[in-house]
Amino acid sequence: MTIRKIARMGHEVLQKPSAPIDDPTAPEIAALARDLIETCEDIGGNGIAAPQVYEPKRMFVFRVRRGVMPAGATMQEIPWTVVINPTLSFLDQEQKLYWERCLSLPGLYGQVPRFTKLRMEAYGLDGEKYTMTTAYFLARLLQHEYDHLDGILYPMRMQDMANFGFVSERGPATYPTFPFDATDFVDPEIA
Numbered sequence: 001m002t003i004r005k006i007a008r009m010g011h012e013v014l015q016k017p018s019a020p021i022d023d024p025t026a027p028e029i030a031a032l033a034r035d036l037i038e039t040c041e042d043i044g045g046n047g048i049a050a051p052q053v054y055e056p057k058r059m060f061v062f063r064v065r066r067g068v069m070p071a072g073a074t075m076q077e078i079p080w081t082v083v084i085n086p087t088l089s090f091l092d093q094e095q096k097l098y099w100e101r102c103l104s105l106p107g108l109y110g111q112v113p114r115f116t117k118l119r120m121e122a123y124g125l126d127g128e129k130y131t132m133t134t135a136y137f138l139a140r141l142l143q144h145e146y147d148h149l150d151g152i153l154y155p156m157r158m159q160d161m162a163n164f165g166f167v168s169e170r171g172p173a174t175y176p177t178f179p180f181d182a183t184d185f186v187d188p189e190i191a
Contacts (some may be wrong), residue, residue, distance in 0.1 A: 002019070004053035014051055023127075036049075042102075048064070048103060059085075088142065090115040097112065108166055109170070110164035136183070
């Protein structure tokens with residue numbers, strides 16, 4: 001396992017769609033998954049996409065830790081999950097504004113509209129397809145990471161650039177002071 005350098009906004013690897021992975025069970029894909037997890041662990045993130053470590057592949061990893069959940073949240077922690085060749089479908093048109101940060105835009109955060117409910121189909125390292133239906137915080141996290149696979153960074157989705165700035169100017173964007181409420185943290189499988 002290796003802690004990888006993280007590509008920053010402006011690098012071409014973050015601006016182009018990534019290539020599908022032909023064999024999710026390939027040893028080099030498992031090695032990339034381990035590197036993504038170690039890199040994200042090192043920086044304390046919730047997710048990271050392969051393009052962020054200069055690998056233009058349709059893959060990301062994510063987790064949900066108790067430490068990011070506000071008091072009163074009922075969602076269970078989700079361990080590191082590998083997502084390969086995902087597709088997203090939105091279950092309705094409801095959107096909510098979320099404050100987002102990105103490892104590729106260090107020191108910045110902004111408010112982004114995201115669909116609140118979605119279904120994701122993806123492959124794991126075993127080559128098996130799985131489905132996850134989710135809402136709110138996790139739906140937002142999955143959309144953020146998925147966007148990286150299409151060369152989209154969150155400022156490209158923002159509606160009001162007045163809600164974008166440096167942490168040093170706008171105030172800390174750290175959990176649990178980040179503006180989430182307990183209702184954003186629902187269990188992944190929703191009706």
